[in-house]
Amino acid sequence: MTHTLSPRTVVVLLLPLAALLALFFLWPLGLVGWSSIHDQGYTLRGYEQVLGSSLIRRVLVNTLQISVQATIFSLLLGYAIALHLASMSPARRAPYLVMVMLPFWTSILVKSYAFTVVLGDSGIVNQLLGWISGGTWHLEMMFNRIGVVVGMTNYLLPFMVLPIMASLLNQNRSLYLAAEIMGAGPLRIFLRITLPLSLPGVYAGILMSMTLSMGMYITPAVLGGRRDMMLANLIDFYTRQTLDWNLSSAIAILLLLMSGLLLWALGRIQRDGRAPA
Amino acid sequence: MKKHDLQHHSHATGVRSGTRQDGGVTRRTVLKAAAAAAGAGVAGWAPFVRAQSRTLTVTCWGGAYETAVRKAFAEPFAKEKGVGVTLVNSADLTRMKVQVQSKNVSWDVFDSIGPQIMAGSREGLWEDFDASRIDGKELVLPPGKDHVSTYFYAGGIGFDPKRFPEGKHPTTFKEFWDVARFPGRRGLRSRPNENLEMALLADGVSPDALYPLDIERAFKSLDRIKDDVRKWIETTPETVTLLATNELDFTYTYLSRVLPAQRGGQSVQMSMTQTLNSFEYLAVPKHGRNTELAMEYVAFCLRPDRQAAFCEMVEFAPNVTAALESLSAEARQRIPDMKDPNSIIIDDAWWGEHYEALQRRFTEWMLL
Numbered sequence: 354m355t356h357t358l359s360p361r362t363v364v365v366l367l368l369p370l371a372a373l374l375a376l377f378f379l380w381p382l383g384l385v386g387w388s389s390i391h392d393q394g395y396t397l398r399g400y401e402q403v404l405g406s407s408l409i410r411r412v413l414v415n416t417l418q419i420s421v422q423a424t425i426f427s428l429l430l431g432y433a434i435a436l437h438l439a440s441m442s443p444a445r446r447a448p449y450l451v452m453v454m455l456p457f458w459t460s461i462l463v464k465s466y467a468f469t470v471v472l473g474d475s476g477i478v479n480q481l482l483g484w485i486s487g488g489t490w491h492l493e494m495m496f497n498r499i500g501v502v503v504g505m506t507n508y509l510l511p512f513m514v515l516p517i518m519a520s521l522l523n524q525n526r527s528l529y530l531a532a533e534i535m536g537a538g539p540l541r542i543f544l545r546i547t548l549p550l551s552l553p554g555v556y557a558g559i560l561m562s563m564t565l566s567m568g569m570y571i572t573p574a575v576l577g578g579r580r581d582m583m584l585a586n587l588i589d590f591y592t593r594q595t596l597d598w599n600l601s602s603a604i605a606i607l608l609l610l611m612s613g614l615l616l617w618a619l620g621r622i623q624r625d626g627r628a629p630a
Numbered sequence: 631m632k633k634h635d636l637q638h639h640s641h642a643t644g645v646r647s648g649t650r651q652d653g654g655v656t657r658r659t660v661l662k663a664a665a666a667a668a669g670a671g672v673a674g675w676a677p678f679v680r681a682q683s684r685t686l687t688v689t690c691w692g693g694a695y696e697t698a699v700r701k702a703f704a705e706p707f708a709k710e711k712g713v714g715v716t717l718v719n720s721a722d723l724t725r726m727k728v729q730v731q732s733k734n735v736s737w738d739v740f741d742s743i744g745p746q747i748m749a750g751s752r753e754g755l756w757e758d759f760d761a762s763r764i765d766g767k768e769l770v771l772p773p774g775k776d777h778v779s780t781y782f783y784a785g786g787i788g789f790d791p792k793r794f795p796e797g798k799h800p801t802t803f804k805e806f807w808d809v810a811r812f813p814g815r816r817g818l819r820s821r822p823n824e825n826l827e828m829a830l831l832a833d834g835v836s837p838d839a840l841y842p843l844d845i846e847r848a849f850k851s852l853d854r855i856k857d858d859v860r861k862w863i864e865t866t867p868e869t870v871t872l873l874a875t876n877e878l879d880f881t882y883t884y885l886s887r888v889l890p891a892q893r894g895g896q897s898v899q900m901s902m903t904q905t906l907n908s909f910e911y912l913a914v915p916k917h918g919r920n921t922e923l924a925m926e927y928v929a930f931c932l933r934p935d936r937q938a939a940f941c942e943m944v945e946f947a948p949n950v951t952a953a954l955e956s957l958s959a960e961a962r963q964r965i966p967d968m969k970d971p972n973s974i975i976i977d978d979a980w981w982g983e984h985y986e987a988l989q990r991r992f993t994e995w996m997l998l
Contacts, residue, residue, distance in 0.1 A: 408994045415997075474815075475876045495877070496861045574864040579820070579996040587993075593724050595986045596749050 382609075389602035399603030409587065409604065416583045417611075419498070419573070420566040423505035427562055428555070430506065431513030435554075436547075438514070439521035457511040465575040468504050469495060472576070500576035505566055512565060513558040520554030521547070553623065560619050564612045584608050685714035686923050688739040689721030694890065694944060699741075702940035707930050713923065723750055726915060730755045733917045738924040740913045745823065747777045747911040748982030756913040757921055763929045768951045770968055771909050771975065779909040780931050781946040782975075784966050785824060786905045788883035790873050792897045800880060801903040802972070807832035807851070809858045814879030816855065817872055820862035822992035823981050824882065824906050825852065827974060831904065837971045841980050845988070849995060862996060873898055885964065886945040904972045909949070911978075941965070 358366070389399050403409050434453065438446050456464060471477045472494040482490040494500055524547065532542045570585035584604060591601035688704065690696045696717055704715040721737060723746045729735045740750070750756055756776035764773050771779045787806055789799040794814070800806040806816070806828070818825055826843050829851035835844070860878060863869055869883035870891045888900040912931060914924040930936060937953035940946070947965040948954060954962065966973040981988075 406990075408990055408997070411994070411997050469872075469875065469877065473875060473877045575868075579859075579862045582993065582997060590989065590993075593722060594745065594749070594989070596723065596727055596753055597986070 385602045385605050387602075388598045389606050392599035396599065399599040402600055403603045403607055409584075409607075412582050412584055412587055413607070415581065416567055416608075419501055419505070419569075419581065419583060420563050422498075422502050423509055423566045424559055424562040426502060426506040427509040427513045428559060431510050431558060432517055432551075432555070434510070435514045435517035435521055435551075438518050453511050453514050456507060461508055461571050462575075464507060465504050465572050468500065468507070468576055472500055472503065495576055497578040498581060500578075501573050501581045504572040504576045505569060508569075508572065509562045509565060512561040516557040516561070517551055517554040520551045520557075524550050556619050556623050560616060563615050567608060567612060684712070684923075685716060686738045686920050686927055687716045687718055687736060688927065689726075689737050689741050690717040690719050691741070692719040698940055698943035702936055702943060703927075703931050706936065706939075707927055710930075711923070711926065715927070722746075726750065727753060727755060730915050730917055735915050735918045737915060738918050738920045739927055740915055741780075742911060742913075744909055744911065744976065744978030745981060745985055747913055748978055748985070750913060751776055752982060755915055757916050757918070757925075759914075759928070760925060763925060764932055769932075770947075770949050770951060774911075774979065777911045777913040778928060778932065779911050779949045781937070781941060781949055782907045782909045783946050784885045784900075784902070784905040784907050784973075785882060786885070786903075787901045788869060788873055788881045788888055788898060789879065789901070790876075790897050791899045793876075794879065799901070801901040803828040803831040803904055804834070806880060807855050809855070812880070815860040815877070816858050817861045817863050817869065817878040817881035818855075818859050819869075819882055820864050820996065822988040823976065823985065824908070825992070826988070827906055827976065828882070829855075831974070837974050840974060841977045843980070843984075845984075845991075849991075852995070870896065870898055889945045889964065902966060904974075905966045906974050906976055907947070907966060907968075908976045909978060910946070 390397065392398065438449055438453075441449065469476070473479070474491055474493075474495075476495070478494065479490040479492055482492065494503070528546050528550075529542055532546055537545070567583075568585050569583055570589060573581045573583045574586060584607070588601045588604050588608070591597045591604070686707075688699075690699055696719065700717060704717060707713075708715045718737060721740070721742075723740075723742065726737060726740055727750070729737065740747075740756075742750075747756075751774070758776050759773060759778060761773070764778055769779070770782065773779070787800055787803070791799075798812070799814075800808065800812045805812055809816075818828075826845070826848040827840060829848040830840060830843060831837065832855075833847060833851040835847070861868075861872060863872070863881065866884065866887065869881045870887045872878040873881055873883075874891070874896050883900060885900055885902075885905075888898055891898050912928045914921060914928065918924055931940075932950055934948075934950050934952040935956065937948035937950045938956040941948045941953065941957060942961050945964060947968075948957075954965070957965070968975075
């Protein structure tokens with residue numbers, strides 16, 4: 354039973370959302386675009402600085418590196434968790450899902466500070482290692498890249514687990530049975546059926562993780578070392594400290610372009626992946 | 631009219647606190663602004679506005695600071711002038727700029743640190759001060775054209791006296807730089823101001839010949855300590871919490887953070903042998919609705935008795951030297967002796983001109 358809505362109804366139903374987006378998303382975004390080319394008159398100074406500055410280039414490379422690293426780790430961890438969750442009965446899954454969601458509901462600032470207790474010189478991990486080995490451990494896991502990637506992976510996990518789990522749960526169970534009857538082992542079933550069919554969830558997870566981590570701000574500030582500055586930290590600096598909105602808008606537009614490019618690239622991969630089927 | 635009276639009454643009896651931020655653009659404020667603008671030509675700007683809205687909005691930083699500002703400045707001012715004073719927390723310069731640009735200003739007095747006030751000054755956000763109002767007082771730091779300092783806060787080397795007793799911790803910046811004599815994990819702020827001063831003092835520049843800063847020499851000196859700095863601290867509270875959690879041994883921190891932490895039971899101390907003193911300023915934004923009243927408030931805050939009352943409650947030092955005399959011995963003891971050449975005054979005017987370029991260079995330097 355499918356309802357068909359008249360075009361007029363569709364327009365009326367979409368209007369509130371469209372108005373909301375226009376007012377709270379497109380309009381501010383337009384203002385950012387405007388101030389990136391306007392500072393008491395038209396100017397391309399912001400973009401010139403973005404393109405010409407070695408600082409911004411270096412921070413851009415940092416941002417991409419950290420985002421990719423954090424996304425890879427959360428993909429590996431997230432996939433394993435999603436696989437495990439998907440194999441459970443719904444009743445058993447519920448409490449585990451809450452555990453996945455719990456950090457999702459916690460403020461990122463709180464989580465970042467909490468990690469200083471875990472990763473620190475006299476933190477839980479180092480103490481545990483010392484207790485096990487009977488010596489003292491001073492693994493440097495904080496104020497460097499490790500700290501940033503651990504903190505961000507923790508933040509990104511739910512965004513990876515949920516879409517992957519959804520696409521795993523959507524798979525037709527009779528495919529596994531058929532494969533098993535035909536003599537395929539667990540690894541073969543995973544590689545030939547489970548993994549390919551879960552790719553839409555993987556893409557969605559990667560996309561969300563990459564876009565979220567490119568705008569990350571608190572985690573690198575709290576857990577990072579001096580080399581772990583990201584673009585959002587620069588935007589914050591130029592917006593609030595020096596009031597150079599022209600430059601900060603230009604950096605923001607650069608960040609937006611990169612996210613857009615990513616969206617486009619993943620869309621391409623997804624489409625090409627589907628094409629032969 | 632009845633409604634207005636009621637509201638003003640409530641403002642006058644108790645200073646309203648809270649996090650009301652921009653105040654919002656209510657119909658009333660718009661009408662009032664329009665009426666004020668219309669009236670300006672006829673009745674003269676200041677008296678008319680004062681009659682219209684007898685409540686002053688001052689930005690603030692919350693916590694113990696807010697309590698002290700309320701008790702020392704806001705409440706007595708409200709009582710004396712018969713107006714309400716609203717303290718607004720989490721104010722920042724970005725929103726102040728938007729308010730001034732849109733000529734819809736809901737904060738009458740802006741209370742902030744040097745870099746912010748200087749950036750605002752550069753952008754032309756502040757109203758010029760009437761020099762005669764503040765004149766005639768002996769200030770540690772004389773007033774600027776469009777801003778004046780109310781107090782200053784000392785920064786220096788923080789450490790845990792239990793882990794590093796007398797003689798085991800650095801007391802001057804020269805010693806802070808001496809990693810061979812004082813081994814330990816160090817923490818500095820992730821910004822050029824204060825760091826460049828420290829670097830030069832560590833390199834042997836005499837305190838009275840600090841400004842204008844020798845930038846090249848400062849960065850060379852910073853190179854020496856770069857790898858021994860475990861954390862370039864982003865937020866101020868971390869300058870003491872990272873000592874408490876034993877993640878750092880020596881940090882650049884502030885007396886106003888160390889003393890409350892001590893009272894809270896933390897084993898932490900700050901060396902007073904050499905201090906960098908930064909100033910907090912008040913400025914009055916342009917296009918304000920209560921400009922005249924705001925100026926009166928600023929002058930009120932610089933009264934020696936108010937300065938003393940304020941510095942009795944929080945760990946800051948008064949900008950008005952006359953206030954020192956009426957301070958308790960206990961409060962006077964923690965205030966750095968400004969006649970000591972080792973009590974350095976951060977030159978915010980110099981930083982105002984160089985901050986942006988130096989922050990960029992400093993950040994690049996950190997990334998290398």
